[in-house]
């Protein structure tokens with residue numbers, strides 16, 4: 401099997417070609433070892449950092465996962481994020497859910513939030 405990827409590990413964006421027979425993985429097109437590692441992870445267990453926003457009392461609170469979650473879990477993670485409601489002040493980096501993916505990955509706030517603030521403040 402052969403697959404093509406664009407490496408997203410840095411802005412260079414190398415075009416990677418991955419061939420695998422199910423046992424071994426061969427990567428070409430990578431300028432550095434990070435591309436090989438990225439491609440190997442993409443074919444075995446792709447993962448992503450999830451960024452979104454959570455509903456506060458008066459505004460949306462930007463959030464992200466602290467670490468990558470399995471791509472197959474992203475839909476379930478987004479469902480849990482949509483269901484969250486925050487009714488208190490939140491500090492930058494505060495954990496809003498300690499295990500958003502069921503595998504121990506926390507969801508954190510990427511901005512400070514005050515209950516009385518409105519979007520754009």
Ligand code: SF4
Pocket residue numbers: 407408409410411412413414429430431432433434435436
């Ligand atoms: S292979 Fe290396 S140089 Fe190329 S995009 Fe990935 S990290 Fe950047």
